[in-house]
Amino acid sequence: xxxxxxxxxxxxxxxxxxxxxxxxxxxxxxxxxxxxxxxxxxxxxxxxxxxxxxxxxxxxxxxxxxxxxxxxxxxxxxxxxxxxxxxxxxxxxxxxxxxxxxxxxxxxxxxxxxxxxxxxxxxxxxxxxxxxxxxxxxxxxxxxx
Amino acid sequence: xxxxxxxxxxxxxxxxxxxxxxxxxxxxxxxxxxxxxxxxxxxxxxxxxxxxxxxxxxxxxxxxxxxxxxxxxxxxxxxxxxxxxxxxxxxxxxxxxxxxxxxxxxxxxxxxxxxxxxxxxxxxxxxxxxxxxxxxxxxxxxxxx
Amino acid sequence: xxxxxxxxxxxxxxxxxxxxxxxxxxxxxxxxxxxxxxxxxxxxxxxxxxxxxxxxxxxxxxxxxxxxxxxxxxxxxxxxxxxxxxxxxxxxxxxxxxxxxxxxxxxxxxxxxxxxxxxxxxxxxxxxxxxxxxxxxxxxxxxxx
Amino acid sequence: xxxxxxxxxxxxxxxxxxxxxxxxxxxxxxxxxxxxxxxxxxxxxxxxxxxxxxxxxxxxxxxxxxxxxxxxxxxxxxxxxxxxxxxxxxxxxxxxxxxxxxxxxxxxxxxxxxxxxxxxxxxxxxxxxxxxxxxxxxxxxxxxx
Numbered sequence: 001x002x003x004x005x006x007x008x009x010x011x012x013x014x015x016x017x018x019x020x021x022x023x024x025x026x027x028x029x030x031x032x033x034x035x036x037x038x039x040x041x042x043x044x045x046x047x048x049x050x051x052x053x054x055x056x057x058x059x060x061x062x063x064x065x066x067x068x069x070x071x072x073x074x075x076x077x078x079x080x081x082x083x084x085x086x087x088x089x090x091x092x093x094x095x096x097x098x099x100x101x102x103x104x105x106x107x108x109x110x111x112x113x114x115x116x117x118x119x120x121x122x123x124x125x126x127x128x129x130x131x132x133x134x135x136x137x138x139x140x141x142x143x144x145x
Numbered sequence: 146x147x148x149x150x151x152x153x154x155x156x157x158x159x160x161x162x163x164x165x166x167x168x169x170x171x172x173x174x175x176x177x178x179x180x181x182x183x184x185x186x187x188x189x190x191x192x193x194x195x196x197x198x199x200x201x202x203x204x205x206x207x208x209x210x211x212x213x214x215x216x217x218x219x220x221x222x223x224x225x226x227x228x229x230x231x232x233x234x235x236x237x238x239x240x241x242x243x244x245x246x247x248x249x250x251x252x253x254x255x256x257x258x259x260x261x262x263x264x265x266x267x268x269x270x271x272x273x274x275x276x277x278x279x280x281x282x283x284x285x286x287x288x289x290x
Numbered sequence: 291x292x293x294x295x296x297x298x299x300x301x302x303x304x305x306x307x308x309x310x311x312x313x314x315x316x317x318x319x320x321x322x323x324x325x326x327x328x329x330x331x332x333x334x335x336x337x338x339x340x341x342x343x344x345x346x347x348x349x350x351x352x353x354x355x356x357x358x359x360x361x362x363x364x365x366x367x368x369x370x371x372x373x374x375x376x377x378x379x380x381x382x383x384x385x386x387x388x389x390x391x392x393x394x395x396x397x398x399x400x401x402x403x404x405x406x407x408x409x410x411x412x413x414x415x416x417x418x419x420x421x422x423x424x425x426x427x428x429x430x431x432x433x434x435x
Numbered sequence: 436x437x438x439x440x441x442x443x444x445x446x447x448x449x450x451x452x453x454x455x456x457x458x459x460x461x462x463x464x465x466x467x468x469x470x471x472x473x474x475x476x477x478x479x480x481x482x483x484x485x486x487x488x489x490x491x492x493x494x495x496x497x498x499x500x501x502x503x504x505x506x507x508x509x510x511x512x513x514x515x516x517x518x519x520x521x522x523x524x525x526x527x528x529x530x531x532x533x534x535x536x537x538x539x540x541x542x543x544x545x546x547x548x549x550x551x552x553x554x555x556x557x558x559x560x561x562x563x564x565x566x567x568x569x570x571x572x573x574x575x576x577x578x579x580x
Contacts, residue, residue: 016327017340018462022199022511024341027453028208028258029181032174037306044367050307051314051367054167063173067212076457077334077341113173161472162485163317167366169486172308182451189512195452196459196512221312222479222486312489318498318548319467326464344457353463357502403463 006141008083008099009045011038020076031068035098035111038082042096046135057120059129064093065114072108079103085141092117092125094136151286153228153244154190156183165221176213180243180256183227187241191280202265204274209238210259217253224248230286237262237270239281296431298373298389299335301328310366321358325388325401328372332386336425347410349419354383355404362398369393375431382407382415384426441576443518443534444480446473455511466503470533470546473517477531481570492555494564499528500549507543514538520576527552527560529571 011034019030040050053061074080080100087097093116100109119126128136156179164175185195198206219225225245232242238261245254264271273281301324309320330340343351364370370390377387383406390399409416418426446469454465475485488496509515515535522532528551535544554561563571 014331016323017330017456018323018326018464020457021452022455022457022459023205024344024457025207027181028211029174029177029453032177033306033308036172036174036308040307040367041304049367051365054314060168062170062218063215065212065214066173067210069210070208073207075341077330077339159476161468162311162475163319163468163471165312166307167310167312167314169312169489174308178451178453181453185452185512186449194512196510199459220486222475222484313495315497317471318501319464319471322464322467326462350458352460352508353505355502355504356463357500359500360498363497 006085006139008085009038009042009139011041011082011084013037013080013082015074015076015078015080017076023073024076025073026075028068028070031070031074031100031109031111032066032113034080034082034100035066035068035096035113038084038098039096039113042084042139046132048132048135059120059126060118061115062118063113064116066112068109068111070109072102072106074100074102074108080108081105084139086136086139087112087141089128089133089136089140092127094128097141151230151284153230154183154187154284156186156227156229158182158225158227160219160221160223160225162221168218169221170218171220173213173215176215176219176245176254176256177211177258179225179227179245180211180213180241180258183229183243184241184258184260187229187284191277193277193280204262204264204271206260207263208258209261211257213254213256215254217247217251219245219247219253225253226250229284231281231284232257232286234273234278234281234285237272239273242286296375296429298375299328299332299429301331301372301374303327303370303372305364305366305368305370307366313363314366315363316365318358318360321360321364321390321399321401322356322403324370324372324390325356325358325386325403328374328388329386329403329405332374332429336422338422338425349407349409349416351405352408353403354406356402358399358401360399362392362396364390364392364398370398371395374429376426376429377402377431379418379423379426379430382417384418387431441520441574443520444473444477444574446476446517446519448472448515448517450509450511450513450515452511458508459511460508461510463503463505466505466509466535466544466546467501467548469515469517469535470501470503470519470531470548473519473533474531474548474550477519477574481567483567483570494555494561495553496550497553498548499551501547503544503546505544507537507541509535509537509543515543516540519574521571521574522547522576524563524568524571524575527562529563532576
């Protein structure tokens with residue numbers, strides 16, 4: 001299956017004044033906030049909202065890794081579209097992959113986050129619950145991701 | 146030269162209330178803010194404060210890449226010590242490497258950021274100015290970084 | 291004219307994970323970020339986007355005052371609707387008034403911000419430009435504000 | 436007792452790059468973050484750290500009100516000294532008052548926050564515990580506050 005065959009979850013935002021630096025460009029760390037907001041909306045759309053997972057008390061989803069590559073500046077007031085896919089679905093962790101498209105539709109940045117299903121009682125990584133795994137699978141990207 | 150032979154720049158902080166999540170643990174994206182604050186203090190200590198570089202108008206230092214690995218949760222109120230070194234010093238970019246040590250002195254996370262010397266007039270990467278290069282060199286980590 | 295006769299500008303958001311504290315409630319300072327984002331969208335809708343004002347170089351709009359009253363906690367994942375009106379339109383400053391309505395449509399918080407039209411060349415407050423004044427007037431709240 | 440007779444708790448910081456806006460000035464909402472960080476350090480110094488209060492499970496300290504007045508811009512890289520005092524000590528709430536002094540030692544901004552002792556079991560405001568009251572009293576400002 002190729003990347004283009006998988007759906008990506010979309011999230012939109014406008015770079016707010018407060019997130020721009022002295023040069024009028026997005027301060028790099030805010031990209032990770034945006035990625036997490038897209039991930040929150042994605043989980044809610046899948047029927048697994050973070051508030052419900054935390055309230056459920058069975059497992060948490062701490063991040064083990066995060067990275068971003070910045071290709072072009074993103075500017076104050078610029079509309080950004082995030083496209084999120086699942087880069088890898090492991091035994092007790094999954095990797096999300098994000099594209100950040102600028103106002104002209106071209107790629108401005110990419111990011112990845114790795115989330116671990118960590119058992120609250122077990123105090124160690126546990127298998128991704130079947131319901132969550134099944135919900136993530138349709139968004140699994142192909143080899144090109 | 147080994148990593149232990151190079152000095153690392155140190156920066157300390159206490160995880161504030163607002164940076165902890167519902168589970169009382171540091172929200173991952175704030176680690177990048179802390180890394181950047183350590184970098185700002187480092188540049189000031191080297192005699193190249195960011196405000197001066199920006200005001201100078203010759204070049205900016207946009208980030209091309211950022212990544213972090215999280216080994217243990219960092220908690221609300223926990224004192225954190227950041228140790229910063231230069232992982233790589235290229236022609237027109239440099240890579241910084243950060244250790245985050247928790248309240249017990251053990252490693253909680255690591256991070257890296259890549260900074261490009263981008264000419265304001267040239268509108269492309271330019272050579273790291275000799276003065277900045279000379280200031281960064283003593284902090285260059287060895288092969289173990 | 292009564293308050294109910296004036297239109298209010300609406301802005302919606304969902305409380306993201308990162309803005310909730312250990313108790314799962316919105317950290318108070320983020321309310322001011324939300325107010326400012328509503329203000330940015332309002333100014334854009336009026337045809338006076340902040341990026342354009344700053345780029346124009348004639349005046350800036352620094353805040354002279356900000357305040358908020360918190361009536362009920364706002365929670366992680368809760369949809370919030372902001373309703374913005376102009377509380378006062380002075381010679382060289384204007385006051386914005388914000389209602390924050392929770393997921394049940396009831397009032398959760400209120401806020402106010404005072405913005406000064408500060409001349410870049412004059413280095414002091416200057417009269418609100420006629421075009422901006424005219425754009426703000428329809429949103430002027432009555433005595434009940 | 437006059438204001439000058441009461442000690443104020445001091446907290447220092449340097450305005451980081453990320454908190455400055457396009458004009459190189461502090462974005463207003465960050466002032467509330469700084470106030471809260473000073474409050475956290477103050478509570479820890481009094482022997483009532485927030486993490487302990489929350490973990491204790493008896494009461495929380497939600498904010499009922501926050502306000503700030505901005506007199507002068509605070510700039511990227513500027514050292515700021517916060518001086519905190521107790522403006523009012525009520526039955527089930529207390530008001531903190533903050534001075535923000537710029538790099539030249541002159542006043543740049545003031546702020547106030549009102550904190551309610553909210554019983555976790557009672558689900559309503561409860562009397563400030565005697566130990567906390569006693570710890571706050573020495574910092575009570577006089578009529579000039």
